[in-house]
Amino acid sequence: MTKKNTARWTAKYPFDPLSKEYLKSIALDVDEYFSEDLIHIMEYAYDRALLMKTRKAPVWKNDEIEAISYFLAVLIVRGTDNRYLYWMFADSESKRAYKLLLFEDNFAIIDLVNRLGIDIESYGREFGIPFLEYVKITSRFSSPRWKAYYYRVNNGYVVIDKRRLARIISELVKDIVIDDIERITGIPNKIRVYSDRLLHDVRDILEKIRESQEIREVLTTKNREMYPPCINWMMQNIGVGLPHAARFTLVTFLGKMGYNTEEIINLFSRVPDFNVERTRYQVEHILGMRGGRKKYSVPSCKTLRSYNLCFPDDICKGIKHPVQYISRAKKVKEYKAKR
Amino acid sequence: MMEYYKKYYINNIEKIVGSIRKIESREIAYIDFDGIMYRHIALSKGDFGEWLISQLPRDLYHSSSYYLFPDRPIEDKVWRGGDLIFDIDLDHIPTYTPNFIWLCNKCNAVFKKEASICEQCNSKTRKIHVPRMNDLEIAKKETFRLLDAIYKIMALPVDETQIYFSGARGYHVHIYSDVLTTIDTRTRIEIKDFITLDGFDIANMHYLNRTYIERIIGDIQKQRKEIYQYFNNSDINLVLSLYRSMNKIKMFREKLQRNRRLRNKINNYVREIYGIHIDGVVTTDISRLIRAPYSIHGKTGLIKKSVEYDSLDGFMPYRDAALYNEEVLVKVLYLPNIIWGEKEYEEAYDVEMKLPLSLAIFLVNRGLAYDTRRV
Numbered sequence: 001m002t003k004k005n006t007a008r009w010t011a012k013y014p015f016d017p018l019s020k021e022y023l024k025s026i027a028l029d030v031d032e033y034f035s036e037d038l039i040h041i042m043e044y045a046y047d048r049a050l051l052m053k054t055r056k057a058p059v060w061k062n063d064e065i066e067a068i069s070y071f072l073a074v075l076i077v078r079g080t081d082n083r084y085l086y087w088m089f090a091d092s093e094s095k096r097a098y099k100l101l102l103f104e105d106n107f108a109i110i111d112l113v114n115r116l117g118i119d120i121e122s123y124g125r126e127f128g129i130p131f132l133e134y135v136k137i138t139s140r141f142s143s144p145r146w147k148a149y150y151y152r153v154n155n156g157y158v159v160i161d162k163r164r165l166a167r168i169i170s171e172l173v174k175d176i177v178i179d180d181i182e183r184i185t186g187i188p189n190k191i192r193v194y195s196d197r198l199l200h201d202v203r204d205i206l207e208k209i210r211e212s213q214e215i216r217e218v219l220t221t222k223n224r225e226m227y228p229p230c231i232n233w234m235m236q237n238i239g240v241g242l243p244h245a246a247r248f249t250l251v252t253f254l255g256k257m258g259y260n261t262e263e264i265i266n267l268f269s270r271v272p273d274f275n276v277e278r279t280r281y282q283v284e285h286i287l288g289m290r291g292g293r294k295k296y297s298v299p300s301c302k303t304l305r306s307y308n309l310c311f312p313d314d315i316c317k318g319i320k321h322p323v324q325y326i327s328r329a330k331k332v333k334e335y336k337a338k339r
Numbered sequence: 340m341m342e343y344y345k346k347y348y349i350n351n352i353e354k355i356v357g358s359i360r361k362i363e364s365r366e367i368a369y370i371d372f373d374g375i376m377y378r379h380i381a382l383s384k385g386d387f388g389e390w391l392i393s394q395l396p397r398d399l400y401h402s403s404s405y406y407l408f409p410d411r412p413i414e415d416k417v418w419r420g421g422d423l424i425f426d427i428d429l430d431h432i433p434t435y436t437p438n439f440i441w442l443c444n445k446c447n448a449v450f451k452k453e454a455s456i457c458e459q460c461n462s463k464t465r466k467i468h469v470p471r472m473n474d475l476e477i478a479k480k481e482t483f484r485l486l487d488a489i490y491k492i493m494a495l496p497v498d499e500t501q502i503y504f505s506g507a508r509g510y511h512v513h514i515y516s517d518v519l520t521t522i523d524t525r526t527r528i529e530i531k532d533f534i535t536l537d538g539f540d541i542a543n544m545h546y547l548n549r550t551y552i553e554r555i556i557g558d559i560q561k562q563r564k565e566i567y568q569y570f571n572n573s574d575i576n577l578v579l580s581l582y583r584s585m586n587k588i589k590m591f592r593e594k595l596q597r598n599r600r601l602r603n604k605i606n607n608y609v610r611e612i613y614g615i616h617i618d619g620v621v622t623t624d625i626s627r628l629i630r631a632p633y634s635i636h637g638k639t640g641l642i643k644k645s646v647e648y649d650s651l652d653g654f655m656p657y658r659d660a661a662l663y664n665e666e667v668l669v670k671v672l673y674l675p676n677i678i679w680g681e682k683e684y685e686e687a688y689d690v691e692m693k694l695p696l697s698l699a700i701f702l703v704n705r706g707l708a709y710d711t712r713r714v
Binding site for chain 1: 414491492493494495496518519522523525526528529530531532533536537538539540543544545547548550551610619620
């Protein structure tokens with residue numbers, strides 16, 4: 001790569017190991033960015049950090065500033081000591097990278113992914129990514145569309161298109177950015193001024209998160225009409241016999257809905273091989289009253305799909321967890337009542 | 340019987356210890372001859388042999404995972420990795436139907452059709468599972484499909500792997516490679532789902548892969564018999580006409596989304612016919628126990644024995660995983676037609692006969708024979 005190209009590449013993808021070398025070669029001492037001539041770079045970096053809130057990228061001035069601003073923004077974010085902001089910053093950087101990657105040619109993308117430690121191959125217009133790497137990364141995605149069986153898998157390579165590969169790379173970018181942030185120790189006080197400003201400017205977001213965590217107290221009800229189809233299916237089939245995973249799900253779900261042990265045991269009394277003592281032991285174990293005292297949580301939609309226990313209806317669209325169904329079902333009901 | 344276990348374990352300690360990698364980082368567990376289970380045991384390589392002979396387990400297990408503190412309760416063990424294990428078991432293969440007999444508790448009459456009351460003396464009967472001669476070949480075929488997926492399709496970075504006959508009704512594949520032992524549960528679930536096709540929904544198909552719908556069309560054209568078990572004629576016509584409209588994949592998806600009944604039929608067909616039938620929890624649950632290699636299976640008396648890939652095809656569990664072959668006299672209530680060791684045995688009812696010890700144990704553990712010396 002020519003020097004000019006390297007500058008451009010670094011500006012676009014500062015997380016690339018190749019870019020980091022270039023960054024080191026052009027970076028000045030942090031103090032110097034506080035001089036009158038260069039303070040605008042500091043401000044630019046601040047805007048970049050604030051991207052997590054504004055969602056609007058600052059206007060690209062020149063490649064060098066663009067590149068350096070990543071490094072300075074990382075320092076500002078690190079100075080907040082707020083892990084949630086680390087994550088938000090990593091997320092905005094990853095989205096930025098995703099958009100840029102869509103315009104790169106295939107060879108440049110392949111080189112980049114190889115430098116990130118993944119041996120990727122060209123498959124005509126598509127790309128082949130090693131199966132294990134593919135499932136490691138996509139196991140974090142909640143959409144079922146990423147399951148490996150929806151793709152062609154040849155000799156250990158999953159064949160995907162550019163858009164999907166860019167999404168996968170952007171997921172890797174999140175890890176790299178968080179790692180970049182966490183690896184920094186000792187933040188100069190001058191930087192901390194910016195960090196405090198950032199904390200101040202995003203305080204409404206942090207407040208919202210705090211509130212949503214409090215509201216996240218699940219809506220509980222014993223009205224079965226509000227239960228998701230998977231749970232209703234399990235309830236209907238208790239008498240016929242349920243697979244282990246279904247029994248487990250049902251107990252955790254009913255426990256969450258406020259059923260007590262006796263009520264749950266009563267429901268299970270319709271099981272073909274019912275045994276009161278054994279059922280009590282297992283129910284109490286799952287609800288965390290026995291043994292390791294670990295209270296098991298209700299499995300997610302993704303897990304239930306994996307057990308073939310998912311029978312979605314229209315309300316299920318977009319929800320990730322069976323307990324979310326209730327608040328949504330309530331809204332739908334209210335809406336219908338209004339009409 | 341305990342004497343025979345003792346003799347076997349004394350002769351095979353080295354083999355067992357040698358097969359359990361990182362033994363000191365594993366939880367060891369066992370069931371004794373009273374049927375009581377003991378867990379959370381930690382042992383060093385050096386202590387294992389003496390311990391084994393003194394405890395004399397009926398069934399011996401180790402954790403699939405390695406821990407910093409294997410003897411602590413599960414929350415405090417500190418996970419350090421775990422073998423990636425696949426378990427093929429006849430019970431999880433939908434094309435397999437188990438074979439039963441009903442045996443009279445009083446007069447020992449045998450019925451091959453359901454009979455809760457003996458037709459000869461009106462006493463109660465008990466239902467007993469009896470293996471057919473070729474049952475285990477079904478499991479073996481499934482194991483080959485699994486190995487093909489591991490080596491050729493997923494091409495997992497496998498350098499250390501071992502195939503075992505499970506000691507009962509299937510095979511285990513243990514993978515010990517470092518890159519695979521450290522993967523988390525989420526990733527294991529993805530691997531499991533890819534193999535079993537769990538959660539597969541044809542309505543999520545997109546332009547990058549039409550394999551499964553094309554395979555169904557192929558099966559329809561070949562008139563594969565399973566097609567008619569899952570689909571009726573109007574289903575088949577609908578699938579064919581949908582396939583013709585496939586150049587617009589979006590339309591295909593939308594049509595299927597509206598026809599939930601056909602969509603479910605297709606999904607079931609894909610999962611059951613194209614999926615590989617493993618017991619998924621064994622692969623995904625990292626806090627599970629697995630039968631120790633070269634230990635005796637308490638219910639069959641057979642050994643969990645390793646099999647090389649090249650000799651898997653010719654492997655015969657009732658010959659190659661059976662223990663002692665001196666003959667003993669037993670009272671046989673029912674002996675199915677079976678090849679045991681090198682010899683084929685004809686069906687036999689209610690008769691005293693000499694059988695190889697391993698076969699005698701196999702039948703006794705199933706309630707199909709008893710030791711005459713005790714009577």
